[in-house]
Amino acid sequence: MRVTDFTPEDGEPTSFAERTKNLYRKHRGKILAVGGAVGSVALTAVVVIARNALEPSVPEDTEDQEQTSATETTGEPRQSPTPHLRKLTEGQNASEEKKAQYKAETGADLAPGTTWVHPPEDEDPGEAAA
DSSP, rough: OOOHHHTTTSOOOHHHHHHHHHHHTTTHHHHHHHHHHHHHHHHHHHHHHHHHSSSOOOOSSGGGGGOHHHHHHHHSSOSSSSOOOEEETTTOOHHHHHHHHHHHHSSSSSOEEEEEEEOOOSSSSHHHOO
């Protein structure tokens, strides 16, 4: 800035308020244009945020999402239609009954940290899957 912008012809310095008024008068069009642009961007952001808050969120990548068990959604345990192995949490072991059952059905020994799971004997496999 030039020294003459702050010092009037009589040599007295102008106040901050006077300088601000003078700058506003000089650059009024630019100030209004920038203010309008900033206001438009802010309004757009508010609309987008409000729209996203109202819509239910659906994850885009459902492959990485943890599956909800049937017990959590219906309160009933999940029924598997076919016999299968299940990995147990660390420190747990299958019961002797399950080890013997697995040996009888497959002819092999049950691996440590797993158990043998099969549908209840009184149900049809089609019913267990439903």
